[in-house]
Amino acid sequence: MDAILIQILNGLDKGSAYALIALGLTLIFGTLGVVNFAHGALFMIGAFCAVTLQKILTISVTTIDPERTDFLGNPLKVQTPYVENWFGPEIGATIVDWAVPLAILLAIPVMILVGFAMERGLIKHFYKRPHADQILVTFGLAIVLQEIIKYFYGANPIPTPAPSTFRGSLDIGVWLGFDPFTIIYPYWRLVYFFFAGTIIAAVFAFLQFTTFGMVVRAGMADRETVGLLGIDIDRRFTLMFGLAAAVAGLAGVMYTPILSPNYHMGMDFLVLSFVVVVVGGMGSLPGAVLAGFLLGILQSFASMNEVKSLLPGIDQIIIYLVAIVILLTRPRGLMGRRGVMED
């Protein structure tokens, strides 16, 4: 029982990331009709916003400590972050410590700008082209973006720790009546789960309860009719691209303490997120979220030793097996809409 609970918890944080990325993918597909293979790169760029802010906050003034030496025997150059000089050692260290949550403030404008640049500069030229062309160009863009990141940040993962307040883990098992240390779950993963829930709820509320959201939903259902009513639906869809980019970026920022960012992390999530979109149903926002959590949990279960001993390698293929089964039984996915990708 405890092993099952642990795997459900594990699946929730992984599923949260899948759900956030898939939500953005579905928003873009549902509004603009574009299959965006660069969406994983947006997740990665978000993560590197956290890395960048961490680097900015640790820009240091160099002083020479004549009593200590460096690896070549020269007097040691001591680096002290400017923020510690400006705000004092304690406040400065706290600001550096909270780099990841603070990076949200940096990531929102950066990701919206990146989203606009991508949509206006490249993707809008492919709206009327076949999906294969869209996939090729966005996949190429993703590779370009990850190579740019690698050029500036290197190839190895960069540690981006959570604030020290959230570095420990919670003994959830004790709450549920198990022995101590039976079900342990890191604080930050809980934070990520609730953060993802908040973002998902905010996106749905925005679409459901605002006039802008209502127009966008109407446009997703019948773009032509909304256009005939004199509404500039294209401009709104462009804004939705920026919103989707911001959601992916925020998902990336907050994931950095779980997975140290590297230039390839977007590709690792992209393929799985596409499967999530397909399983959830192309164009269905609730479907993307549901499938994200479902497949995250299933993937965790498939990694259990008991399961792997029965079906070796199942952890690597479970998502694709589930996708096959669901698409055979429900060709439009779990919550797919009629007419989407069916022409």
Added chain:
Amino acid sequence: MRRQNFSRRGLLKTGAVGGAGLALPTIFTSRASAFTNEPTGSSVTLGFNVPLTGAYADEGADELRALELAVEHLNGGGDGGMLQTFSSQALDGTGILGKKVEYVTGDDQTKSDVARATAQSMIQKDGAVMITGGSSSGTAIAVQGLCQEAGVIFMAGLTHSNDTTGKDRKANGFRHFFNAYMSAQALAPVLQGLYGTDRKAYHLTADYTWGWTQEESIAAATEAMGWQTTEKVRTPLGAGDFSSYIAPVLNSGADVLVLNHYGGDMVNSLTQAVQFGLRDRQANGKDFQIVVPLYSELMARGAGQAIKGIPGSQNWDWKLEDAGTQAFVKSFGEKYGFPPSQAAHTCYVQTLLYADAVARAGDFNPCAVVEALEGYEFDGLGNGPTLYRADDHQCFKDVVVVKGAESPQDEFHLVEIVEVTPTEQVTYPHDHPMFAGGALGECNPGA
């Protein structure tokens, strides 16, 4: 208008005379090469096949820096580095056998097929007489096989699988880097001293040649001192999130987690194991411990806080105090501004060893180089007295046992040396079961 009278016979005559004239110099000067890519001009080309993209790109970049430094030193530039401390004095800074050393580079992307293709291009297109570099056992074994077929020497870079000089050894291939068995033999007594003999170990292992041999070696060494192995779990290479593999450790009855991971996998699995509170918990009445058998400074930098106090092993560390290490660190540090990694060290040393073997043999012929390296004993290259064993082309030397520094003074001191394990403790017979199933075969000069 001027009219030209070309007859068919006249054209043939002119062509024959012209062709003979053009061919004349080579008719009298060319001869059949004795071996692949025999250098005939004033320079000799080496091939540096390193990962410049992919998971080990940082190791590859550091290897390339060291290789360029080696070329500089061989050609008489810089301060000479380890040429000053090398026990052999056959190299005099005039290149190799008086030929200026030049090099070509390739990006193996840490993929076996790409590594073979880039090495093949270096051999066939660029005329490389020796290939070195690499940061993965998968690529090392692939390129070693190619070099054997092509008739050039392969001086392996960072490759730690037992198979490189075990079942996949080749006569044209040589490894300076230590291997998984040596890591285990050096680490096990230290683990016994730190954690006792009554421990239960849970292994998470990268699912490829290096991971398998690392797991086999460390499990055998720890079981020999009384530890039990509760579980061996294979994880896919580049899994990213290891939480679903780490969570079952909590209730497995184990009190030690052995992470047979390297590079990015190790950074992620260790960080996540610490996040799951493994190091804060007790199991079987003991503090839970984590062990990382193969370490590197570059990985320690990636793991950050999580690496503190974690034991492991290295082939070499820049903080060793012998003259060779100091000379290399000075050369490298002054040129690049930071100390070299163990990947950089092994590639630098391999290049010098190749050049020295050619100089001692007086010949670039691969079979002469093999003969010069087999059974060769040397010193002054950073690991103390070292033997290139003739039976399997594996170097035998001291191994460095390390642990993550508790309070590092700077980013270059993330790892501290616990012990330098003497060669005798890590030496094994060449027909040891973990290395069985292969044969060197005959050296191949190619051509």
